[in-house]
Amino acid sequence: MKRFYVLIALISLTFSVNVWAMQGMEHGTAQKGESFVHAAMVDGIHAEFQVMDLASMKMTDPEGKTHHVMASFLKNSEKIIKAAGKIKLIAPSGKEQIGDMKDYGSGVFAANFKIDENGKYGVICLFKDDTGQHTVKFWYEHHKM
Numbered sequence: 738m739k740r741f742y743v744l745i746a747l748i749s750l751t752f753s754v755n756v757w758a759m760q761g762m763e764h765g766t767a768q769k770g771e772s773f774v775h776a777a778m779v780d781g782i783h784a785e786f787q788v789m790d791l792a793s794m795k796m797t798d799p800e801g802k803t804h805h806v807m808a809s810f811l812k813n814s815e816k817i818i819k820a821a822g823k824i825k826l827i828a829p830s831g832k833e834q835i836g837d838m839k840d841y842g843s844g845v846f847a848a849n850f851k852i853d854e855n856g857k858y859g860v861i862c863l864f865k866d867d868t869g870q871h872t873v874k875f876w877y878e879h880h881k882m
């Protein structure tokens with residue numbers, strides 16, 4: 738019975754973290770269903786990232802890439818529509834990949850990557866808006882299921 742309560746507590750904890758991440762209010766890292774979410778403040782900009790498995794969304798990449806890193810930026814609660822930048826991924830083995838952020842419209846930017854090593858990937862996003870250049874760094878831990 739005790740174990741059951743611990744499980745419920747864990748589930749509700751995970752759920753509330755997810756809710757915060759979805760509202761874009763909290764900063765840090767969370768797991769939202771199948772995708773990983775990271776939110777951070779940089780130079781007064783709320784930057785939110787999602788690492789998503791293309792296969793789990795029934796999507797494929799012509800170059801055999803496996804995941805996309807999606808980004809959106811908010812300033813004073815308004816979405817930044819005009820931005821450009823690059824995302825760099827450093828695999829646990831040290832292998833680096835750089836992708837240009839593609840503008841998908843409505844303030845959604847994304848780049849595709851091949852994520853095929855288990856362990857911690859360093860993610861660095863360098864982006865520009867009309868106020869200048871900004872950098873966000875975070876860790877994404879990948880484990881094949």
Ligand SMILES: [Cu+2]
Pocket residue numbers: 762764777778782783784
């Ligand atoms: Cu923020």
